[in-house]
Amino acid sequence: MADIKEVEEPDAALPLPADLSDERLIHDQGLAGYAKAFGNRVRGGDLGSLPVVIGLVVILVGFYLKNPAFLSSFTVVSMMQFAAPVGIISLGIVVVLLVGEIDLSVGSVSGLAGATMAVLLVYHSQPMLVSLVCGILVGTAIGLLYAVLYNYVGVPSFVISLGGLLAFQGALLVVLGKNGTVNIPNTSGIARFARNEFVTGAAAYVMVLLIAAAYLGAMLYGRSRRTSAGLSAVPLVLPLVKAGLLLVGLLIVTWWIDKDRGWSYLWLLFVVLVVVMDLALRRTTWGRHLFAVGGNEEASRRSGIKVNRVYVSVFVLCSTLAALGGVLAAGQNTAVTQSTGTTDTNLTAIAAAVIGGTSLFGGRGSAYSAMLGILVLQAIQTGLNVIGVASEVRFIVTGAVLLLAVAIDSISRRARSSSGRG
Secondary structure, eight states, X not given: OHHHHHHHHHHHTOOOOGGGSSGGGOOOSHHHHHHHHHHHHHHTTOOTTHHHHHHHHHHHHHHHHHOGGGGSHHHHHHHHHHHHHHHHHHHHHHHHHHTTOOOSOHHHHHHHHHHHHHHHHHXXXXXHHHHHHHHHHHHHHHHXXXXXXXXXXXXOHHHHHHHHHHHHHHHHHHHHGXXXXXXXXXXXXXXXXXXXXXXXXXXXXXXXXXXXXXXXXXXXXXXXHHHHTTOOOOOTHHHHHHHHHHHHHHHHHHHHHTTTTOEEHHHHHHHHHHHHHHHXXXXXXXXXXXXXXXXXXXXXXXXXXXXXXXXXXHHHHHHHHHHHHHHHHHHHHTEEETTTTTSSHHHHHHHHHHHTTOXXXXXXXXXXXXXXXXXXXXXXXXXXXXXXXXXXXXXXXXXXXXXXXXXXXXXXXXXXXXXXXX
């Protein structure tokens, strides 16, 4: 028996692979081990998107029980369609928050971009493509201006964007002129795309199958690369289960919304931008540098990261996405007025990013925060309208949800710090 113990004990004490020795990279074996690792991350304050997903489910079920019309096919399609423009703006806010900065002027920038596009299209008879590009370039130019003021003058982003909020509201009035309103023809390309273009029928189901296949392929490819490199990998059954759940979920949603108009082109554009941004943040050097700067700017600079370039890219990307959201919102509303982008656009875009799980302290978040956050806010707004609650209550509820999201972020941040997860 002693001999047997002498043989068994060294086997039990074999060292873990290198990638398993760091608790941030733990991948326990099997589904049970994976679930255990997930539970450990949650207990350590690494909540990810879990709170907002749970919150979204509660909101959907609650409003549905109050009034089943809330989840009618017409309402669901409308929610996604009207959420997309502000969601695109919120995607830019996510990028800025990841480096620990803020942009308070995205609403004004979106309004100015939409007005520029509309004036060129309607009053100066420019082609749709030219008008659209000029409107988006307005945002790009503003982002470059912000980057120069931040990097070389040293003005805080809060002050820069607060000044921009006021200045570009004034610029909006100048661009619109004495009429104060520009009506965009329903037959224009931007209006058709934002209002009347949908994927429906067999094409929608083929699209869903391709999405699920691409998701499965990406997960299997990533797993294969880790295995080939001698690193730990998730259980093979996990990608199959995830892809299967995604396929079933998308098929159910497609069947339901196909009773109305189907998948909006505008919503699909937003989803594509979110996926591309997620890949850029997780899979590129730029994305890793962005998270590093958000975590510790000085350490990033000392490690050789061009911090100023990161800030330039962040401010330019944020303002450009704000401009894109603005021109799409103008096409959706078929009009630009003096109040375009100046109402609750800023509040909604910033709140969506934070509610979706992006930390106000920088260094944590994902592109999917914008999607989840804007769905939560759009569901609240639509649900309150369906049950007949006064509009002013929406602002109170939105503020309360935002406060709750920041509180959860602060608590999880302290939990991560106490557990050594950073």
